[in-house]
Amino acid sequence: MKIWIDFINTPQVSFWVPFIRAFQMDNHELLLTCRDSGNTLELLKLNGLEYQLIGKKVGKGFFQKLLFFPKRIYLLYSFIIKHKPDVAASQSSFYQPIVARILGIPCLYTNDNEHARGNLFGFYFASKVILPLPLSNEGFVKKWPLKSKVSFYPSVKEAIYLSQDPDLIQLIPGKKTTIYFRPEPWSAQYYSGPLNFFDQTILKIATKHKVIILPRDPNQRAHYKQEKFNQVSVAVKPLKLKDILSNCLLFIGAGGSMTRELAVLGIPAISIYQAETLCVDRYLVDKGRMKINPTISYAEINKELDDRKDSEINTAILDEGKKSFHKIKDLIFDLK
Template identity: 45%
Template sequence: MRIWFDLSNSPHINMFHDLIRELESEGHEVIITCRPLANTVDLLVQHKLEHTIVGEHYGKNIFRKIFGYPIRIWQLVSFLRNKNIDVAVSQSSFHSPMVARILRKPSIYTNDNEHALGNIPCFILASKILIPENLPMEKVVKKGGRISRILHYPGVKEGIYLWKKGLQIQDDRKQHPPDKKSIYVRPEPLTAQYYNAGVNFLDNVLESLKSSYNITILPRDKTQLAHYRQEKFAGINVPEKPLKFDEIARQCALFIGAGGSMTRELAILGIPTISVYQAELLEVDKFLLERKLMLHEPRLASSQLSDIMHELEGKEPDLQLLEKGRQSYQLFKEEIYKFKKQ
């Protein structure tokens, strides 16, 4: 088979890396396209995944997004027209199902963010829609998805790619416990269309904590990199290139996330996690909060931190979610193979 993945944002690399490698090892050809958004290109290089940059990201402004959408559609169609793909696969790439339909090819689309407006054309056009078990089908149907094309997968999307390494990371953390003062912070997704909350709202907290804790900021782009390299944040580690996920997971005593995917990744691995996300919570986040896998403190104060760290200490990975991740991984692979030419 010839399978096209459009990896249009940073979390997509971790999600599909193992699946792509397995498909390639079984003799299939994988074509990867991406765009220069957040840490996407750096992570593809870090994971040594061959890729082609197609188009650009048009920022948060809704009018620029609308203007740029057909441009990247045309660019992708032009790039893929003679590639003779068998199926398109994507996680929240709003371009992939449309391009596949123009090329008269089937597409598999998955997303766990029910608030994203870009879902609408994808739900209408995708051949198969995969959503986590906690996201009601009705929310997809309301945005154009046909119930006959929708399939629930077990657990949450982060489990799909963490099931293999989750227990190993926990074993490593037990043998070599992280420094209790080691805090990693992921800022808010400031360019995302669905994000309509505060920007740089953690600044005062970080300034208060930097003399007592070893803080590492994980910036999403050059704007955040420049912001956190201001003099007032001196003493905080702000790496220019994205760190390897396994390194973060092994060294992190506490994770503070103002976004989604990375926050959920650390939470289901049993790593003490605080979500400070200020926009409307997704169903998947509510699901993890109900299971007490993380805390939600959108107005986090530095005075709370010591008590919160004590409360979260000793968390174990959710083995049920990791097992469901293994099941979902196999399900994704089976759905791809359903489009194999006879």
């Protein structure tokens, strides 16, 4: 079977890698397409995956995105019609379900951000939709056409792919020395909050602790490479989760999957996301795995560090992730 997966942003690479490895072991053919966004290309290369780049970088502006959307639809259509995949699957690619519907390719769509406007395309055009269980009480899942095609998987998407790497568990205990910071998603369609709002706090933290910035793209990397940030380190390329996990004292993230990854693995994690809280984040807060404080101060962070306990191994969420992995894999096979 030929399986087509489309990547349009960085977190989707981590999500699909264990599925891709499983498909390859079962001798299925993979057709991978991607858009140049964030660290997507770097992560695809880091994982040794062959892909077809379709669509260059696009700015955050509404009209830029509006003009780019039909262009990439056309480019995807022109490429996919020649390669004839049997099924399609994506984690929040808003383009793939449209092209798949046009070409009669059964398509599975999933997303964990209930505020993403592009969900309208995924929900309408995909053959099947699967969402994290924390979204099951949202009103939109009970409306047509979604209610006839949606199912739910336990826990959060990060638990799915993390559950497929048992070596990570061994890295949770031990002495940690570094604070990691993941800035806000500057160019994301769903983000409308302030930019660079945490810079001064990070500089204060760096006077007492080792701080590593994990930029989302080259523009963000250039910002934190300015002379005024000489007290912090800036990752020049995406770091492997294992490298972060091995010495992460505290993770501060302005939204996104990376904050949830560390939270799922039991590392102290604080979300400072400056927009409406996602259901999946509230789920992790309820489980005691994450704190949300968009206005956290330097003094409050110091208190968090003073009160910090050693990271504990708790595999409950990862066990749910294993179940979700097999559920999604079976759904993809069932499409055909």
